[in-house]
Amino acid sequence: AQQFGMQEALHALGIKEINDGTSTGSNSFSSGPIIESYSPVDGQLIGKVKTTTAADYEKVMQSATEAFKFFRAMPAPQRGEIVRQFGNKLRELKEPLGKLVSYEMGKSLQEGYGEVQEMIDICDFAVGLSRQLNGQTIPSERPGHVMREQWHSIGVVGIISAFNFPVAVWSWNTALAWICGDVCVWKGSEKAPICTIACQNIIAEVLKANNLPEGISCIVNGDYTVGEMITNDTRIPLVSATGSTRMGRIVGAKVAERFGKSLLELGGNNAIIITPTADLKVVVPGAVFGAVGTAGQRCTSTRRLIIHESVYDKVRDAIVGAYGQLTIGNPLDQKNHIGPLIDTDAVNTYLAAIEKAKAEGGKVLVEGGVLSGEGYESGCYVKPAIIEAENHFEIVQHETFAPILYLMKYEGEVENAIDLQNGVAQGLSSAIMTNSMKEAEKFLSFAGSDCGIANVNIGTSGAEIGGAFGGEKETGGGRESGSDAWKVYMRRQTNTVNYSDQLPLAQGIKFDL
């Protein structure tokens, strides 16, 4: 049962209006022009947030750099304890935070809760990891010498995240960065600023309860100009940026120019290959959830189905049939599968993409369009569309952040489908539906999918936090979340120690004095 209405949810998250109508998170120092956040669900104003000016940013960085000196000296398992407490707070606040995500961003309530669950999961993962930031010992070629590798905290980590996962992407970065002894400066999306404030309030409370410096977690608010403060700042050795390829190209170049490290998690153009032996019971929900979940606004959303000609008609009809069952409406109402797009600009991009696909020769199988009338007043609700298209169409090569699914055929062997799957500039997620072991293994082999994520008999979206998350090519090459992704949040140091009385040189070099 739901305990919280939206007002109660905001209250539980510490979002309150202050005298001038703005809501501000702990340690945001923001004093610039106001951003207003309107819900795409009902078009209502949720709250107002002040943006971060250049002078405010300096205060944030001062607070962060001071906090870093303290935090890096704290034993990693103790930092893990802080992350454990943060995870517990998220457990308590899962309902209101999930609800706010759904209301401010527009994803279904289930997916809002799912996003908070990802936060809880990454906290658990990070707590365990806080006792496993292990280096290794390496045999030295010299007598009486030992080599080892250590991992040290890297410093202030800049995080730039997108509207579509307004809370989880931050936590994938922060939970790891914090156990690594780093402190974070986060610019959340200006399209979901209340989510940013809510997250900051939650961690601020944990830090306060433990008497820790608030600069361990900082936020800055605003558009790309605030992001630029982070990307240009030589005091920030690592910038983790999630968003469009266009954004990543700019951020990656800027950060590289000053020899910073960047972790880029950019656009996808994810396909599912459907082979003759694929099981329709798995294909249909996998493809449909992948394509319409979060209204097609995940970087892992399924954009393309590459279907063997022998099963094409059967698969197409099953998918088209399933689209007929979908209900679109208020995402807080759990009977609806699909909520709105983030804003009316996104609606225009969606409409333009459909027109472009038609102009290039695409055949519409399920008609799209904008919904109007009762319940759709925000103007952000659209119908998911299916278009028969060819892989080389310019629009198919491009990531449109909306529920548009392109269907295409392949003939002959699975290699032909893999060529189509790989024949785009992006390389995030991919999947094959097959009961053939040979096809599955080919797809996963060096000659198979070129993506960071390659799945068998599940869809392209909904990755678990335990694996490294990210992709190749224009997806940017970064890896966040599980596996050994933590290493990017630390600096590696190689140590050679001589415990002999001699000084033999490596490579057998003689240097006699």
Ligand code: UN1
């Ligand atoms: C994103 O869309 O930026 O794999 C992240 C998934 C989610 C994360 C998506 N766990 O779909």
